[in-house]
């Protein structure tokens with residue numbers, strides 16, 4: 001039996017375990033679209049409105065399920081639109097395969113219509129970029145792409161598909177299944193060294209992050225940290241990877257890092273970093289641990305040898321996956337109970353913030369949501385000051401998940417929420433969006449409507465690009481430029497896409513509106529009227545401006 005390259009690709013993806021895909025069609029990959037005609041229920045194609053949305057969905061799907069998110073986009077403009085999701089998957093360590101159309105091999109290199117050299121363009125953005133020039137090598141390259149996306153530190157792979165390769169007939173059979181993915185385990189000497197270093201510490205800290213945690217691995221780490229009474233900090237936007245209700249959980253090392261978390265990282269004499277990619281946010285601009293040799297002792301555990309020693313020379317490096325490592329640990333004891341207890345107290349205190357100025361007070365809203373949301377809720381967000389609410393004012397129990405981009409990409413929250421609904425239709429999914437953030441991808445409401453994957457969206461509508469306005473007021477006070485927004489009526493917009501929609505203009509109206517959103521079978525958009533003054537939980541816009549003007553005056 002022969003089949004063309006497009007059909008071989010689709011049958012191979014099904015054999016590998018792919019069940020959902022996201023994309024925008026293009027004439028460059030018609031053979032793939034034709035093969036997808038017959039795969040409903042086996043490999044569904046979620047039809048998106050913009051490749052940026054599609055790539056965000058695939059990236060979020062990979063992050064949430066651990067199985068590579070599949071994205072199909074057309075050549076040139078489709079691929080460049082998708083690049084935001086590829087970059088985000090890389091920074092998030094999310095497994096993803098992006099299939100991109102390519103001009104025929106007979107005209108490559110001539111700058112043909114929409115031609116791009118994908119290896120050059122995505123070579124440094126993706127984990128791997130490759131082109132399949134000959135259909136006889138399709139299954140080999142797709143198998144390697146699948147393994148590459150998942151192994152070590154997961155990430156995105158871009159695979160270009162020349163048009164003539166996709167339409168070429170072959171008698172090559174589809175792949176039978178994937179290669180196994182191995183999680184490296186620590187040897188007993190390494191575990192003994194960890195024990196010895198911890199025994200000599202007086203202020204130990206566990207820093208966790210990254211992908212690939214299993215429930216068993218998370219439970220094992222929690223048991224170790226609790227029985228050893230060692231505080232646990234989550235790296236930037238990985239606070240859903242450790243039970244926040246545990247007395248050892250003490251906060252997130254991320255943007256807007258709380259003072260006690262900064263102090264913990266700075267003052268710890270031993271940091272046990274498990275599955276962490278040391279990013280700018282987690283290290284507060286690389287200031288809390290000095291590069292390349294921190295003053296704190298550092299044990300760096302990672303599944304990928306490319307992460308250990310990348311930025312910091314550790315006291316002890318261990319190439320191991322997080323679950324295998326957590327299961328191998330044996331509890332230790334030390335005189336650090338006060339250190340852990342004080343950190344937990346500071347974490348608990350961080351939920352107390354003053355009443356916010358303006359119509360809807362997010363301190364009250366999030367306090368209510370902490371009680372009302374189901375334990376397996378999935379929260380999503382893009383970028384903006386509003387992200388402080390899902391990121392710092394929610395407690396993630398063992399089943400709750402956060403989809404928040406390490407790349408700080410605006411517009412991620414809505415597509416991520418749609419992908420979460422595609423993956424888990426029965427779970428409650430709540431997207432937090434700023435008014436600016438929402439408008440980066442609000443056209444994907446159409447994708448949600450068509451796919452029947454409609455989340456609840458909270459638009460925190462303050463009429464400004466608040467984050468940039470905050471930077472502006474701090475650096476160039478009282479000189480507003482390029483940060484004021486004139487918005488459409490989000491309620492009308494959402495209704496046009498078939499969503500239930502309401503404007504919430506008073507804090508007291510939020511609980512009932514949210515209950516109606518939960519009860520809606522077609523998702524919901526709640527447009528929350530937020531004052532631009534409520535720019536951060538503890539400093540208003542005017543206070544920010546006044547402080548900057550005062551210091552300008554003092555300098556003059």
Ligand SMILES: Cc1ncc(C[n+]2csc(CCOP(=O)(O)OP(=O)(O)O)c2C)c(N)n1
Nearest residue numbers: 384385386410434435436437464465466467
């Ligand atoms: C794709 C993208 N473009 C621009 C930025 C820069 N940026 C970061 S936050 C922000 C403003 C976000 O505004 P909004 O969504 O309204 O939220 P707010 O900060 O007002 O809460 C901008 C423009 C970005 N992070 N990502």
